[in-house]
Amino acid sequence: MGSFSLPKLCKNSALFSLVLIFMVMVAATSFEFKVGEERGWRKPTGNESETYNEWATRNRFHVGDSLHFKYNNDSVLVVNKTSYTKCSVSNPIFKFEDGDTVFQFDRYGFFYFISGERGHCKAGQKLIVRVMVHPAISSPQPAPSPNGDDGSDHDGGGWDSFWGPPPQNSTIKLTVASYFMTALGGMLVIMYLLM
Numbered sequence: 001m002g003s004f005s006l007p008k009l010c011k012n013s014a015l016f017s018l019v020l021i022f023m024v025m026v027a028a029t030s031f032e033f034k035v036g037e038e039r040g041w042r043k044p045t046g047n048e049s050e051t052y053n054e055w056a057t058r059n060r061f062h063v064g065d066s067l068h069f070k071y072n073n074d075s076v077l078v079v080n081k082t083s084y085t086k087c088s089v090s091n092p093i094f095k096f097e098d099g100d101t102v103f104q105f106d107r108y109g110f111f112y113f114i115s116g117e118r119g120h121c122k123a124g125q126k127l128i129v130r131v132m133v134h135p136a137i138s139s140p141q142p143a144p145s146p147n148g149d150d151g152s153d154h155d156g157g158g159w160d161s162f163w164g165p166p167p168q169n170s171t172i173k174l175t176v177a178s179y180f181m182t183a184l185g186g187m188l189v190i191m192y193l194l195m
Helices: 006-029 052-057 081-086 170-194
Strands: 032-034 066-070 076-079 094-096 100-104 109-115 126-132
Touching: 052 126, 076 081, 076 100, 081 109, 094 100
Parallel strands: 032 066
Antiparallel strands: 066 100, 076 094, 076 109, 109 126
């Protein structure tokens, strides 16, 4: 039989608590953005106040955040830059048709979305999202525009123009969570060392 040791139990409990708190904080810092807000993901009629890309420029996206697409009789295609530019539906990276799609960002960089319905993409049902490398610790800076061309063939886009000022969204949440996690981690390490 094993022996019961209070210091060992406390050390294991502290480590378990740290892991559990970290998992909860990571889940709490991600943000779900509703594409198209009230109108959802649909073919533009020309009466909209902004395009999907204009909506995207008002937000800051990070790894762990997600897009929520709500639609009827349509689809969401995740495509590469070339397919986005040409509105080509023939070779998507992912295709969703469930009418209630949540797409979570698992990496930083550009993501390209188009409708899979004929004529919808050319009418403006398309979206570019730039996922930031890491959360801002200080005041967030404007993100570069994905519309420029730096002469390369990668999906990074050009850097010759900038989007407007960042809104208060998940960037702020991640900053507060980062400070909280750092302080909590420091306290748990001190507790662990004192045992």
